[in-house]
Amino acid sequence: QKEVEQDPGPLSVPEGAIVSLNCTYSNSAFQYFMWYRQYSRKGPELLMYTYSSGNKEDGRFTAQVDKSSKYISLFIRDSQPSDSATYLCAMSDGSGNTPLVFGKGTRLSVIA
Amino acid sequence: GAVVSQHPSRVICKSGTSVKIECRSLDFQATTMFWYRQFPKQSLMLMATSNEGSKATYEQGVEKDKFLINHASLTLSTLTVTSAHPEDSSFYICSARGGNTIYFGEGSWLTVV
Numbered sequence: 649q650k651e652v653e654q655d656p657g658p659l660s661v662p663e664g665a666i667v668s669l670n671c672t673y674s675n676s677a678f679q680y681f682m683w684y685r686q687y688s689r690k691g692p693e694l695l696m697y698t699y700s701s702g703n704k705e706d707g708r709f710t711a712q713v714d715k716s717s718k719y720i721s722l723f724i725r726d727s728q729p730s731d732s733a734t735y736l737c738a739m740s741d742g743s744g745n746t747p748l749v750f751g752k753g754t755r756l757s758v759i760a
Numbered sequence: 761g762a763v764v765s766q767h768p769s770r771v772i773c774k775s776g777t778s779v780k781i782e783c784r785s786l787d788f789q790a791t792t793m794f795w796y797r798q799f800p801k802q803s804l805m806l807m808a809t810s811n812e813g814s815k816a817t818y819e820q821g822v823e824k825d826k827f828l829i830n831h832a833s834l835t836l837s838t839l840t841v842t843s844a845h846p847e848d849s850s851f852y853i854c855s856a857r858g859g860n861t862i863y864f865g866e867g868s869w870l871t872v873v
Contacts (some may be wrong), residue, residue, distance in 0.1 A: 680860050691766070691853045691867040692804070699860070736804070740860070745792040745809055748855075748862050752803040 651675055654737055654751025663760050667724040671737035671751045674718065678739040678749075681713050683722045686734045686753065695735075696722060727758045763787055764856045766865030773844055773872055780840045781868045783854030789834035790856035795827075798851045798867075810837040844872040 654671045661667055669683075680699055684692035696711040698704045698720075704711045710723040720739075724731055734755045738748040763786040773779045783793055793810040808829050809817045816829035826848075828840040837856075841848055853867040 682861065684864070689851070689867075689869070691864040692855075694861060694863060697861050738862070740862075742860050745811060745857070747794050747806055747809055750804055755801075 651749050652737065652739065652751045655754055656752050658755040658757060660757045660759060661727055663727060663729060663758055665727050665758070667727050667731070667756060667758075669722040669724075669735050669737070669754050669756070671720050671739075672718055673720075673739060673749075675739075675741070675749070676715075676718065677741040678715075680740045680742050681711070681720050682738045682740075682748065683709075683711055684736040684738060686736060688733075692736055727756075729758045729760045732757045764790075764854065764863045764865040766854055766868050768868060769866060770869045771871070773870070775845055775872055776843055778840055778842045779844055779870060780838055781852055781854075781870075783837045783839070783856070783865050785835045785856040785858070785863075788856075788858045790837075790858065791834060792857045793831060793837040794855045794857075794862070795829060795837075795839050796853045796855070798853060800851075804853065807839075812837075841870065844870070846872045848872050 652673045683696040685695045686692040701715045708725045712721040734753040736753040737751040765784045767782045791812045795807045796804040807822045810831040812831045818824045831837040855862045855864045
């Protein structure tokens with residue numbers, strides 16, 4: 649089993665739809681959870697950052713972490729064509745200099 | 761928020777030459793930086809972890825003599841692709857740890873002709 653599993657998509661939705669992106673993981677030591685958005689030919693941009701379990705909301709974006717189920721989600725409300733990108737989940741146990749563990753990314757297309 | 765800058769954003773070089781890519785943390789000190797490469801429509805592939813003042817730690821299969829990493833200060837890490845070949849053409853991305861979060865640079869497109 650891979651450490652982080654993420655459905656690669658592609659996912660295509662109409663403008664205005666609610667989008668749900670998900671990742672599962674196997675390492676119970678992970679405590680820090682991030683979502684990055686990567687536009688084509690650009691570096692990943694940090695979108696959401698959460699620590700431990702719970703929800704975090706920022707505008708149209710909501711990140712959820714369920715550590716008991718080892719499952720994280722990113723919800724995008726009122727999706728826009730500009731949200732079309734690849735979304736990467738990433739996580740860390742927060743120790744020392746260890747790199748993030750990434751999911752493979754989900755390609756999202758929001759159709760106008 | 762934290763910003764990581766990469767330069768150059770795009771470079772074309774001749775086969776056999778060397779190319780240096782810089783990664784700077786602009787408003788925070790980064791004792792650790794990470795270098796990735798990414799092929800089109802593929803996920804990020806970690807190449808090495810760069811630690812300030814010490815040797816980089818390379819991932820399995822990454823040639824340390826080909827991809828030279830120097831992290832001479834708390835705000836700058838460099839990746840030098842030596843004796844570049846067309847198969848080294850890729851998107852190279854650095855990231856830096858700021859607290860418990862990692863921020864990415866804009867990436868550098870390398871084309872070896």
